Amino acid sequence: MTKLKVKAIALAMGSLLVAVSAHALDPRYKDAxxxxxxxxxxxxxxxxxxxxxxxxxxPVEDPAVYAKVWDGFLQHLAQVTGKRVQFFPVQSNAAQLEAMRAGRLHVAGFNTGSNPLAVNCAGFVPFAMMASKDNRYGYEMEIITYPGSGVDKVEDIKNKKLAFTSETSNSGYKAPSALLRSQFKMEAGKDYTPVFSGKHDNSILGVANKDYPAAAIANSVKQRMEARNMVKPEQLKVIYKSQTFPTTGYGLAYNLKPELAAKIKQAFFSFNWEGSELAKEFNASEPPQEKFMPIVYKQHWQVIRDIDQAMNVSYACK
Known part of the structure; x- marks a missing residue:
């Protein structure tokens, strides 16, 4: 999404753009x-x-599944750092943010939409993202329904339920909300009923099982669920697909000992994906996720910060 498009969304929403730049960092942090x-x-x-x-x-999907998926990488992280490493199965974005802010979480992957909040409120320093071998990355927000739902286009959501994931999610809430307001002149609570499933897999399964007539989701999650046969492609129908967004950002707590922080980064970029559980799980995405590539938060998350401005999102810590 270009800056012009984002500004157009903001104007259409009648929102006052808020400053969500370097000054949004919580006072406990410095950005010299x-x-x-x-x-x-x-x-x-x-x-x-x-x-x-x-x-x-x-916390996108079943933590038990991902404990196994990440086990090989965490063994590699332990070997490189010389530390014991423990997988923490968080149940919500709020729990993950609070754990890092409180110093109980040291290394993490925060979803696209919660990255800015983690950076500003929890001292999260993202440095990596999954990508293909030729550096393609990202996912699209999709609005999905099921065949025979009566929802054939976005306008058909009017007077129906639309499942979101959580308010911190980019594709599961912020981007589709901005889209519906700006492009389709539809307001939550007035033109459609928003419901929150908590996770992308809950929304996807909810549509596949006809619990929700429509949902806004990240298509990378849908692709992985289809690859695991959790849902069948014929159970779902896509009625909207967005531009590409950055995917989960991986990083560490700002106050780790510098030598340890350097070893953690080394572990990400030296991990051998070939034959790993990570490869089995994430290669199913399109583009395939086959390595960790370096990222620059200021650059790669600009589009997300712009959407947050359009949504009048505050990064003030609660």
Whole structure:
């Protein structure tokens, strides 16, 4: 999405753009270099060097499934860092954010929409994202329904339920809400009834099982669920597909000891995907996710911050 398109969305919504830039960082964090993420503490006594590293993957799907998927990588992370590593099965974006802000979470993958909040409120420093071998990355927001639902186009959602995931999700809430307001002149609670499923897989299964007439989801999650035969393609029908967004951002807590932070980054970029459980799970996406590529938050998350501005989203910590 271009800046012009995002500004057009904001004007159509009648929203006042809020400043969500470097000044949005919580006062406990400093950003002297202007890269929009928290700087590491300058005083060594403020560095954290835990005996056990806690890792959490974004709560998109069944944590039990992903504990197995991530096991090989976490063994590699333990080998490179010399630390014990524990998988933390978070149940919600709010729990994941609070765990990092409280110092109980050290390494994590935050979903696209919650990355800015994690950066500004929890001291999260993203540095990697999954990509194909030729550096293609991302996913699209889709609005899906089921065959025979009576929803053949976006306008047909009027006076019906639309499933979102959570308010921190880009594809599961913020982007589709902006789209419906700006392009289709539809307001939640007035023109359609919003319901929240909590996770993308809940929304997808809800549509496949005809519990929801429509849902806004990330198509990368849908692709992986189809690859695992959790849903069949013929159970779902796509009525809208967005431009490409960045996918889950991986990073660490800002105050980890610099030598440890460097080893964590090394572990991500030295991991051998060939034959791994990560490859089996994430190669099913399109584009296939086959490695970790370096990212720059200020650059790669610009489109998401622009959408947040259009949605009048505040990064103020609660």
């Amino acid at each position: 270099d202007g890269d929009l993420v928290a700087d590491a503490p300058t005083d060594p006594k403020d560095w954290v060097d835990p005996a056990t590293l806690i890792f959490a993957y974004t």
